[in-house]
Amino acid sequence: MINRHSALRSQFHSGSSVSIETLVLVATWFGIFAGLTEGGGLLLFQRINWTQWGRLMHVSKEVLWISPLVDLSFFLIVSLSVWLISRLSQRIPSIQVLVFLLTFLTIYDWLALTNRLYHRACLIMALGVAVAFTRWIAKREASSVTFWKKSTPWLAAVFLLTLWAIQGGKWAHEKIAVARLPAAPQSAPNVLVIVLDTLRADHLSSYGYSRPTSPEIDRIASQGVLFENAIAPCSWSLPSHASLLTGRAPSEHGMQNVQAMPWPGWGEKSLSGYPALGEVLRHRGYRTGAFSANRIYFTRNVGLGRGFIHFEDYFDSVGDSFVRTLYGREFARLYLNRSENSKVTRALRYLGLESWLDKDSEGSGDFGGAYGVRKRASAVNQELMQWIDRDRQHPFFAFLNYLDVHYSYGGPPGYPKPDWDRGTTVDEYDAGLKYVDDYIGRLLRELERREARNTIVVITSDHGESLGAHGLSYHGAALYRELIQVPLIISYPQQIPKGLRVAVPVSITGIPGTVMDLLADREPGVFPGPSLSALWKSQNQQTNWPYPISELAQTDIIVPADRVVEGKIPIATNGWMKSLVAPRWHLITHEKFGHQLYDWTNDPKESNNLIDSPEGRATALRLASHFNPQAKIR
Ligand SMILES: [Zn+2]
Incomplete structure (x- = not known):
């Protein structure tokens, strides 16, 4: 054991001789560990931020295996890059460089997924942790490599078990449900x-x-x-x-x-x-x-x-799965909003990933965050x-x-x-x-x-x-x-x-x-x-068909472009609304601003509110009696 450790130690000091297998091992450990935590965190913070629902990028349990997969792929690319650089320069302590980069990426990932901290704050904190952790590792490289060697198979097993439980569980649930269906006529x-x-x-x-x-x-x-x-x-x-x-x-x-x-x-x-x-x-x-x-x-x-x-x-394609993970969101936030002629846009087109540029309004795009793929x-x-x-x-x-x-x-x-x-x-x-x-x-x-x-x-x-x-x-x-x-x-x-x-x-x-x-x-x-x-x-x-009724609870998720009419016409930002369509009339009622009445057969654009005429008031009162007085719109 002692001999192996000292052999490893001498390897690290000579930098370039660290094998690519060791770097891949470290990347695998970090990738799966960061991803599993990220998946759990995305689900947890979605629940905590539930009231912000319309402004979130949404995930379901599949993210528990998709996140590790994305982080693993990303971290493997990082490890290959470190290996290539270490081949060019003999003096680079490649394990320390890789640990520094992956610690930084992991901590940044975890801090950013709360969606509550400034990007710059996340970057600085991640940098601090990465410096401290790399120093700590530098003193015990050999025992760390032993630890990664021993624990990576276990982490991989947890990942595979998660994948199997979620995908297999869905498959089995469906199989059983279909097998239990009664015979249809x-x-x-x-x-x-x-x-x-x-x-x-x-x-x-x-x-x-x-x-x-x-x-x-x-x-x-x-x-x-x-x-x-x-x-x-x-x-x-x-x-x-x-x-x-x-x-x-x-x-x-x-x-x-x-x-x-x-x-x-x-x-x-x-x-x-x-x-x-x-x-x-x-x-x-x-x-x-x-x-x-x-x-x-x-x-x-x-x-x-x-x-x-x-x-x-959720998760209908590779692009969609990708943007729902944290690094996918970061990518979308930084690159999918570029102009038609930007290098990134052209590169994605060249790679046949044009569908990634087909933006969905889902997520927090309007609020400075990432966009979903349509x-x-x-x-x-x-x-x-x-x-x-x-x-x-x-x-x-x-x-x-x-x-x-x-x-x-x-x-x-x-x-x-x-x-x-x-x-x-x-x-x-x-x-x-x-x-x-x-x-x-x-x-x-x-x-x-x-x-x-x-x-x-x-x-x-x-x-x-x-x-x-x-x-x-x-x-x-x-x-x-x-x-x-x-x-x-x-x-x-x-x-x-x-x-x-x-x-x-x-x-x-x-x-x-x-x-x-x-x-x-x-x-x-x-x-x-x-x-x-x-x-x-x-x-x-x-002749006596029930009048269709619509109900709209008070809401504040109205987009800014529609808020401009606030104070000019009654909208649901300051009270609930309901409406009733009769063969000639359309009655719209607002919690605070009362009735509007339109003759939709003669005024299909509803530009002439008839509520202030005596006939209009009487018609509105008669129609309003069809609303269910028990209905609680909120
Ligand atoms: Zn809709």
């Missing part, structure tokens, strides 16, 4: 719900838009029923998605704002315990899956995972098809969220631009729609190729977008028509009429109940409200 159709996040109805050609933005969706509409006046229950993603899953108003399911996840996880506690469509279909023998490109507000973390055996939210319709489709191909025995319920229409607008870089696209905001918004429409067409053709069974297809959106109307740009601040009127198209060949258009205003919260009705599942009371099928079965229903 022989003729049970598949159910496909497609949400085009942020799509206002009036930008689809089938809703009268002048541009050919949606040929594929129009084709589906021609084969089914189109609701001309479908209303979303809220003007931003989280409350609306919770309503699409439960059929309940935001004040009922309670997901009016982001709720902190209970420490043991959501379990059955989310959505105020109301049944979700996935759960109900699962009990009827359906394999259920959610495929989300909205990684902030349609995820398991916010409590929308109930009923889905399979849920794809998940496009192409990726959502791919996930769905892989999932469908894994099992053909059970009918499926798939719930898709495409985020391509959402800000930042336009299709992915390199995708052909429509000929109307001259680069204005609206041109780009429409280009995003044309892109996702193409991919809906591709998806349905793939399904046709694979499936003999019928599929119920529902196409809708969670809310609209202002695009300049009422002085607003985005969504979530108010309840004007452009913010809540969304497409709703339902097709089910042979079962529902072709090409029918329904004019009466309806709420998209009717979707779960309608799906169950189409499956001839008449168990009463699971989902509220009359089934929308009544509207294509009988014209008489149109």
